[in-house]
Amino acid sequence: MPHEVEVDLGIMDPDYVNIVFNGHEPWVGVATILAARDPQVQAQAREAGARGVRVTGSIESGQEVLQRFAIDEVFRGLTGNWLTIEPLLATGTVDVFAMDENCSPPWLAPYAEKYGVTLVCVYDLVRMPGVEKHLDYKPTEVAGQARELIRLGIENFKERHSRIMPRVPRRMQKAIAGFSTEAVLKALGGRLDSLVDVLKAGKIKGVVGLVNCTTISTGLHDYMTVGLARELNRRNILIVSGGCGNHALEVAGLASLEAAEQAWEGLREICWSLNIPPVLSFGTCTDTGRISMLVTAVANHLGEDTSALPVAVTAPQYLEQKATIDGLFALAFGLYTHLSPTPPVTGGPDLVKLLTEDLEGITGKKVALGDDPVQAANGIEEHINKKRAALGI
Numbered sequence: 545m546p547h548e549v550e551v552d553l554g555i556m557d558p559d560y561v562n563i564v565f566n567g568h569e570p571w572v573g574v575a576t577i578l579a580a581r582d583p584q585v586q587a588q589a590r591e592a593g594a595r596g597v598r599v600t601g602s603i604e605s606g607q608e609v610l611q612r613f614a615i616d617e618v619f620r621g622l623t624g625n626w627l628t629i630e631p632l633l634a635t636g637t638v639d640v641f642a643m644d645e646n647c648s649p650p651w652l653a654p655y656a657e658k659y660g661v662t663l664v665c666v667y668d669l670v671r672m673p674g675v676e677k678h679l680d681y682k683p684t685e686v687a688g689q690a691r692e693l694i695r696l697g698i699e700n701f702k703e704r705h706s707r708i709m710p711r712v713p714r715r716m717q718k719a720i721a722g723f724s725t726e727a728v729l730k731a732l733g734g735r736l737d738s739l740v741d742v743l744k745a746g747k748i749k750g751v752v753g754l755v756n757c758t759t760i761s762t763g764l765h766d767y768m769t770v771g772l773a774r775e776l777n778r779r780n781i782l783i784v785s786g787g788c789g790n791h792a793l794e795v796a797g798l799a800s801l802e803a804a805e806q807a808w809e810g811l812r813e814i815c816w817s818l819n820i821p822p823v824l825s826f827g828t829c830t831d832t833g834r835i836s837m838l839v840t841a842v843a844n845h846l847g848e849d850t851s852a853l854p855v856a857v858t859a860p861q862y863l864e865q866k867a868t869i870d871g872l873f874a875l876a877f878g879l880y881t882h883l884s885p886t887p888p889v890t891g892g893p894d895l896v897k898l899l900t901e902d903l904e905g906i907t908g909k910k911v912a913l914g915d916d917p918v919q920a921a922n923g924i925e926e927h928i929n930k931k932r933a934a935l936g937i
């Protein structure tokens with residue numbers, strides 16, 4: 545269920561043994577949180593001179609846990625998206641950086657040496673130069689693997705704490721995480737009718753699924769994601785977000801209750817009355833399927849095709865191949881789909897024609913491109929207005 549969490553690099557405290565888990569799966573992180581709740585484990589950390597052991601999430605592994613766990617003395621929250629990994633290591637506060645599945649930059653060894661970090665691969669798909677510690681996740685052994693990560697962390701702390709001068713940005717941001725399909729509907733009054741009513745009244749003009757990575761190929765870190773989300777909120781458009789774009793919006797403060805102040809009056813009124821932010825933090829980049837369940841539920845309720853709804857999808861700073869697949873899925877689903885940067889398919893004229901022209905006659909929608917947040921918002925709003933007019937609302 546939705547709950548308040550803390551994000552950004554300011555959550556790191558150099559006086560603790562800090563275990564950070566990174567990747568796409570929550571299993572090792574959750575096992576480490578459970579292991580670190582053992583008072584004996586905390587006592588071992590204090591004997592080494594630390595104030596205790598803390599476990600912190602990075603990118604999707606962290607977001608998976610953030611959606612389901614409250615923060616407490618052991619679980620500290622989420623540091624940010626994948627472009628935050630190197631700045632995180634450079635804070636000089638990380639004792640173990642445990643990497644699963646994908647989206648760990650391949651050349652972290654120099655950071656480990658300079659900032660006193662023990663890098664550990666916890667998934668057999670992750671192997672990188674200069675990283676020799678492998679504790680590949682095994683479901684039946686994960687409790688022991690978690691204790692080994694904590695042991696490595698305590699050993700690392702003794703050396704790191706005396707050698708490395710920490711540099712931790714002060715900024716810490718509150719966000720509301722945990723908006724599953726069921727939680728979104730509950731927050732909107734518990735019935736699909738409630739969502740339909742606020743859409744009909746125009747208080748929420750439409751809904752956009754923002755599922756994203758982050759990249760600096762078209763501008764600054766998270767510039768497009770945050771700029772587009774602000775523009776949409778200012779036009780009474782509610783956002784349901786997943787992936788590194790979701791982490792960006794959490795860190796930027798748009799997934800907080802205070803962000804309602806920046807939304808336009810209809811959406812602001814809904815946020816205040818229901819106690820929800822204008823950006824609903826839904827999960828990770830692999831949660832697109834779950835977002836589509838929400839869209840399907842609304843379409844079925846109205847007796848309409850998904851392509852008829854005032855709904856759109858954007859991946860405004862995508863990077864990874866999964867985002868391209870998510871985009872194609874949204875197109876097949878009949879949803880207006882904005883992508884930035886332009887996918888590397890322009891060498892295939894037939895494919896370009898299919899995506900940007902012909903697809904509209906097949907599934908109901910085609911790709912929209914563009915690297916400017918205001919123009920992208922204009923296109924999305926125009927689409928939503930057309931769908932509203934066709935539905936007579």
Ligand code: SF4
Pocket residue numbers: 567603604625626646647756757758787788789829863864866867
């Ligand atoms: S959103 Fe993209 S960059 Fe971020 S973790 Fe997922 S695949 Fe990796």
